[in-house]
Amino acid sequence: MLSSDRQAARTTNWIADTAHRIYISGDTLLIDELSQIPERYTHANKPIDLMLIHLGGTTIPGPSMPLLMVTMDDKQGIELVRLISPDVTIPIHYE
Numbered sequence: 001m002l003s004s005d006r007q008a009a010r011t012t013n014w015i016a017d018t019a020h021r022i023y024i025s026g027d028t029l030l031i032d033e034l035s036q037i038p039e040r041y042t043h044a045n046k047p048i049d050l051m052l053i054h055l056g057g058t059t060i061p062g063p064s065m066p067l068l069m070v071t072m073d074d075k076q077g078i079e080l081v082r083l084i085s086p087d088v089t090i091p092i093h094y095e
Contacts, residue, residue, distance in 0.1 A: 020049040023084060027054050029069065030076035037084055051086035053077050056093035 023037065042048060055077040062068030071093075072080065081089050 021046060023048045023051045023086065025051070025053045025072070025080065027056065027058075027071045029072055030079055034080060035083060042085075048084055048086040049088065051081065051084055051089045052092055053080060053089055054092045 021041065023041070028034075037048075054071060055074055056071040057069065057073030058071040059067035059069050077091065
């Protein structure tokens with residue numbers, strides 16, 4: 001059985017509960033809230049071992065501009081990698 005701290009952490013984040021610390025970005029943009037990841041999950045000198053980062057750079061027509069980006073592109077992805085500093089990064093959807 002997991003301790004209550006581990007149970008709480010397991011239900012509130014995308015860090016996998018394994019011997020390795022894995023972060024999965026999901027389809028997102030680089031937003032301010034992502035800056036909390038290193039301070040929340042890299043405590044006790046345990047960095048993120050693996051980051052799976054979605055980099056589709058998907059755009060859709062926007063109301064006031066020609067295209068509105070709805071998923072991270074390569075430039076935002078590089079910034080997120082610098083922010084999180086994982087041991088290994090694997091891009092997903094990157095073309």
